[in-house]
Amino acid sequence: xxxxxxxxxxxxxxxxxxxxxxxxxxxxxxxxxxAVQARxxxxxxxxxxxxxxxxxxxxxxxADLTDTGEIEAMCQQAIERLGxxxxxxxxxxxxxxxxxxxxxESFWDRIMDVNLKAPFLVSKYTLPAMIEQGAGGVxxxxxxxxxxxxxxxxxxxxxxxxxxxxxxxxxxAEVGPQGIRVNAICPGWIDTKMAVELHExxxxxxxxxxxxxxxxxMRLNMLSEIIPPQAVADMAVFLAGEGGTYxxxxxxxxxxxxxxx
Numbered sequence: 469x470x471x472x473x474x475x476x477x478x479x480x481x482x483x484x485x486x487x488x489x490x491x492x493x494x495x496x497x498x499x500x501x502x503a504v505q506a507r508x509x510x511x512x513x514x515x516x517x518x519x520x521x522x523x524x525x526x527x528x529x530x531a532d533l534t535d536t537g538e539i540e541a542m543c544q545q546a547i548e549r550l551g552x553x554x555x556x557x558x559x560x561x562x563x564x565x566x567x568x569x570x571x572x573e574s575f576w577d578r579i580m581d582v583n584l585k586a587p588f589l590v591s592k593y594t595l596p597a598m599i600e601q602g603a604g605g606v607x608x609x610x611x612x613x614x615x616x617x618x619x620x621x622x623x624x625x626x627x628x629x630x631x632x633x634x635x636x637x638x639x640x641a642e643v644g645p646q647g648i649r650v651n652a653i654c655p656g657w658i659d660t661k662m663a664v665e666l667h668e669x670x671x672x673x674x675x676x677x678x679x680x681x682x683x684x685x686m687r688l689n690m691l692s693e694i695i696p697p698q699a700v701a702d703m704a705v706f707l708a709g710e711g712g713t714y715x716x717x718x719x720x721x722x723x724x725x726x727x728x729x
Contacts, residue, residue: 474499482560496524604647656723690725
């Protein structure tokens with residue numbers, strides 16, 4: 469296939485739905501071969517079907533992202549089947565909120581494991597191959613505008629996203645001499661299943677109609693738009709391709725101005 473990422477080999481985590489699915493599809497559409505990660509092979513079926521229907525090339529890899537051994541094995545399998553690795557998109561994450569005084573240690577640990585520890589481990593187990601190839605590469609991370617804000621009740625989630633941006637900046641300095649670029653994408657509210665479920669919770673707590681709460685909250689940005697996952701995927705393509713050649717160590721918002729509204 470031809471495209472902005474022709475000949476590239478990519479791994480996308482959390483690619484069964486939402487933002488990850490859009491990124492995997494967009495990478496394949498631009499010519500990359502994509503390893504699609506989800507908790508199980510079966511969960512990736514819809515993503516694989518949409519990619520192959522457009523003539524793209526992809527395969528599924530599975531791992532529980534709270535299990536170090538499974539992450540290592542998944543990364544090794546992806547690299548072996550891809551024949552190397554050029555792009556890693558650490559997309560997987562969970563978004564939950566709870567007051568610190570009500571927070572169980574297990575809640576904190578789970579948010580940390582998926583949102584912060586797993587991306588570190590995926591980088592740890594993919595970077596050696598990327599470095600050994602000697603042709604540079606791209607490591608991307610799905611953070612959030614919450615990485616730059618203070619939000620009551622979102623302490624654990626925000627802590628992971630603040631930490632992820634710090635990790636990105638330091639890793640960029642570490643692997644820059646090997647020609648590897650490292651960046652974070654910071655989405656605002658994006659029209660995904662996660663956003664729907666969270667707004668269902670908000671509506672119940674506010675005792676307001678879900679449709680009203682979702683529409684008003686999701687449009688609370690400078691463009692008054694509900695942002696589709698494809699907007700984040702477009703940024704992921706840009707940063708992985710030639711357009712992002714001199715972009716590294718950055719945390720780039722895709723939020724229609726929400727972060728400064």
